[in-house]
Amino acid sequence: MSIDVLGAILVIPAVSAALLAILPGYRQTAKLNVVAALATFLTSLSLFVVEPVSGQYLLVDDLNKVFIVLTTFVSFTTSVFSASYIQHEIEIGRLTPTFLRFYHAMYQTLMFAMNLALVANNIGLMWVAVEVATLTTVLMVGIYRTHEALEAAWKYFILGSVGIALALFGTILVYMAARPVVGEGLDGMVWTVLVKHAAQFDPALLNVAFVFLLLGYGTKVGLAPLHAWLPDAHAEGPTPISAVLSGLLLNVALYALLRFKMMLAVNPAAIAPGPLMVTMGLISVIFASLMLYRRRDIKRMFAYSSIEHMGIIVFAFGMGGPLANFAGLLHMTMHSLTKSAIFFAVGHIAQVKGTQKIADIGGLTVTNPVLGWGLMLGVIAIVGLPPLGIFMSEFLVVSSTFSHAPWLTVILVLGIIIALGGLLLRVGSVMFGEPKGPTAPAEASYVPMFTHLALVLMAGLYLPPGLVTGFQNVAKLLG
Amino acid sequence: MSSLQFDIAHLLAGSLVLASFMMLYQDRLYALLNVYALHAGVLALSVAWQAYVQQAPHLYVTALIALVFKAIIIPVALHRIIKRLGIHREIENVIGIGLTMMAGIGLVALSMVVMLRVTPGADALAREDLAFALSVVLLGLLIMVTRRNAVSQVVGFMSLENGLVLAATGAKGMPLVVEISVAFSVLIAFIVIGIFLFRIRERFDSVDMQALDRFRGERR
Numbered sequence: 001m002s003i004d005v006l007g008a009i010l011v012i013p014a015v016s017a018a019l020l021a022i023l024p025g026y027r028q029t030a031k032l033n034v035v036a037a038l039a040t041f042l043t044s045l046s047l048f049v050v051e052p053v054s055g056q057y058l059l060v061d062d063l064n065k066v067f068i069v070l071t072t073f074v075s076f077t078t079s080v081f082s083a084s085y086i087q088h089e090i091e092i093g094r095l096t097p098t099f100l101r102f103y104h105a106m107y108q109t110l111m112f113a114m115n116l117a118l119v120a121n122n123i124g125l126m127w128v129a130v131e132v133a134t135l136t137t138v139l140m141v142g143i144y145r146t147h148e149a150l151e152a153a154w155k156y157f158i159l160g161s162v163g164i165a166l167a168l169f170g171t172i173l174v175y176m177a178a179r180p181v182v183g184e185g186l187d188g189m190v191w192t193v194l195v196k197h198a199a200q201f202d203p204a205l206l207n208v209a210f211v212f213l214l215l216g217y218g219t220k221v222g223l224a225p226l227h228a229w230l231p232d233a234h235a236e237g238p239t240p241i242s243a244v245l246s247g248l249l250l251n252v253a254l255y256a257l258l259r260f261k262m263m264l265a266v267n268p269a270a271i272a273p274g275p276l277m278v279t280m281g282l283i284s285v286i287f288a289s290l291m292l293y294r295r296r297d298i299k300r301m302f303a304y305s306s307i308e309h310m311g312i313i314v315f316a317f318g319m320g321g322p323l324a325n326f327a328g329l330l331h332m333t334m335h336s337l338t339k340s341a342i343f344f345a346v347g348h349i350a351q352v353k354g355t356q357k358i359a360d361i362g363g364l365t366v367t368n369p370v371l372g373w374g375l376m377l378g379v380i381a382i383v384g385l386p387p388l389g390i391f392m393s394e395f396l397v398v399s400s401t402f403s404h405a406p407w408l409t410v411i412l413v414l415g416i417i418i419a420l421g422g423l424l425l426r427v428g429s430v431m432f433g434e435p436k437g438p439t440a441p442a443e444a445s446y447v448p449m450f451t452h453l454a455l456v457l458m459a460g461l462y463l464p465p466g467l468v469t470g471f472q473n474v475a476k477l478l479g
Numbered sequence: 480m481s482s483l484q485f486d487i488a489h490l491l492a493g494s495l496v497l498a499s500f501m502m503l504y505q506d507r508l509y510a511l512l513n514v515y516a517l518h519a520g521v522l523a524l525s526v527a528w529q530a531y532v533q534q535a536p537h538l539y540v541t542a543l544i545a546l547v548f549k550a551i552i553i554p555v556a557l558h559r560i561i562k563r564l565g566i567h568r569e570i571e572n573v574i575g576i577g578l579t580m581m582a583g584i585g586l587v588a589l590s591m592v593v594m595l596r597v598t599p600g601a602d603a604l605a606r607e608d609l610a611f612a613l614s615v616v617l618l619g620l621l622i623m624v625t626r627r628n629a630v631s632q633v634v635g636f637m638s639l640e641n642g643l644v645l646a647a648t649g650a651k652g653m654p655l656v657v658e659i660s661v662a663f664s665v666l667i668a669f670i671v672i673g674i675f676l677f678r679i680r681e682r683f684d685s686v687d688m689q690a691l692d693r694f695r696g697e698r699r
Binding site for chain 1: 592593594596597598605609612613616620622629632639640643646647650651652653654
């Protein structure tokens with residue numbers, strides 16, 4: 001029974017990917033996509049009821065439960081959004097039914113790869129899963145086959161592969177470090193075994209391994225010097241993919257990094273991974289918030305905002321300690337929900353206006369009030385204004401780190417404020433002022449967007465005690 | 480382990496680094512592909528030797544994959560693609576050969592310093608292998624950044640993957656999972672790249688990445 005739950009969250013997406021690749025007719029397949037995503041989400045919820053036993057390949061603990069449930073939930077809501085988004089793309093002829101079949105199959109393959117990366121107990125298996133997730137998103141980013149889309153996909157592919165290659169080298173080094181202690185063979189790659197024995201590993205080798213892993217998986221998280229693929233990939237792919245990339249895939253890469261951080265934390269002689277992560281996080285925050293001011297493409301702008309928020313999250317986890325970890329975890333959840341809600345809104349807006357250029361969009365609150373105010377609410381949330389959830393989590397990040405690193409926290413707050421200015425400035429011109437472009441009402445599905453925003457609002461006002469204790473357990477686990 | 484076994488392993492891994500250096504200064508695509516085939520062939524030999532030394536028969540599979548897939552099928556397929564794209568006469572030079580070679584030497588020195596210093600505990604063969612593997616990985620990165628042509632970037636990436644295979648086989652007793660996955664990822668990567676190249680050809684009539692670089696969401 002126990003293994004069945006873990007197996008199910010892998011088998012459901014895998015089987016539906018195969019089905020979706022075969023079945024014709026986009027209306028039905030879009031529905032099937034939604035149903036499959038819902039089934040995966042419901043299955044993942046059962047992880048809270050029955051605790052599956054971890055094996056040599058698959059693992060469930062408090063840490064990845066949070067990630068799995070978040071991932072399957074956002075995948076489900078995104079598939080609902082995707083159904084209405086895709087319908088419009090078919091009508092205007094940007095996508096053909098053949099490509100759509102491919103798109104849906106890839107969507108479920110991506111879900112499979114992300115779930116596999118999250119439940120993998122074997123660091124080699126985890127690496128394979130992240131690689132598969134990268135390749136599927138590369139294919140989806142290039143699906144429109146325009147100049148821009150191809151360039152974005154190519155760039156993403158090359159940078160992503162280099163990152164992934166560095167991560168594999170780091171993984172091999174971890175095995176090399178583990179081999180003298182745990183022996184040859186499979187055990188040397190099982191994460192639970194590695195953590196148990198990490199104290200006896202050769203610290204110098206572990207240090208080098210972590211640097212490679214940080215650079216490798218850090219590329220996929222979108223940390224600042226390695227982020228170049230991220231804005232292009234977000235801007236040129238279909239919007240549901242932008243939502244999944246920002247909301248989920250960055251988290252999955254971060255999760256891989258956290259696993260290795262936990263392993264290093266056990267070894268007292270190894271370098272502390274914290275300062276490295278804090279530095280990269282802060283660079284990302286400052287860099288991305290400054291970049292927000294010169295954006296002309298609305299999806300690129302929110303992609304930079306994702307870099308900023310990943311920076312904040314990595315900063316929080318880098319600082320460590322139960323409070324900062326709690327804050328980082330909360331911020332990650334809030335960011336996933338908010339950013340995907342924003343992309344839901346932006347996707348429909350770009351469809352109504354027929355453009356992604358900020359200069360060509362205006363007066364949304366007049367022409368499409370529901371979409372416009374939805375986006376406005378999302379932006380208010382993402383810049384961290386009260387009373388929404390991100391305000392709460394950013395406040396926690398800042399207050400938990402201020403006592404032992406006041407100067408770093410000042411830099412962080414500066415970055416957040418710069419980003420607030422940039423985003424409000426740009427979004428203000430989109431929201432208000434004279435209406436520009438077509439004013440046709442959107443055929444949108446508002447439910448996913450407002451569900452996310454409602455959750456974010458609720459988290460800002462009241463966190464259920466069950467959630468708080470759950471997050472606290474995870475934060476303790478992260479050390 | 481006898482010193483002859485060690486010497487041969489050393490020789491093969493060193494040859495792989497040498498082949499990487501040869502790739503650095505090839506300015507014609509066909510020549511680059513031929514050197515890549517050589518690179519993969521040397522890798523196959525090296526992996527097979529590791530299989531023999533470590534008495535790990537599953538490594539022969541990895542060697543076979545390297546030989547058949549990387550040294551034969553991929554170069555042949557890329558040859559055909561280059562011909563179809565009509566870019567076989569192209570000569571590319573981003574920065575001077577001398578400078579590239581100097582950078583390459585620097586990278587090899589760097590990887591020796593880093594890897595030999597952090598692995599005093601490991602056995603000699605694994606140490607040297609790891610140092611050579613890191614050199615090959617870094618040289619692969621260098622090839623990728625000094626080239627503009629999409630095909631040669633791909634070749635650079637594949638030579639980088641060869642370095643990873645060398646590292647994985649040098650780590651004694653590493654589970655087969657990883658070796659298969661490495662081979663698999665190359666396969667997938669190749670399919671993806673193939674699709675990309677055809678699409679790029681279809682749309683641009685050029686696989687020069689600088690032609691692609693004109694298009695950015697911002698520069699208009």
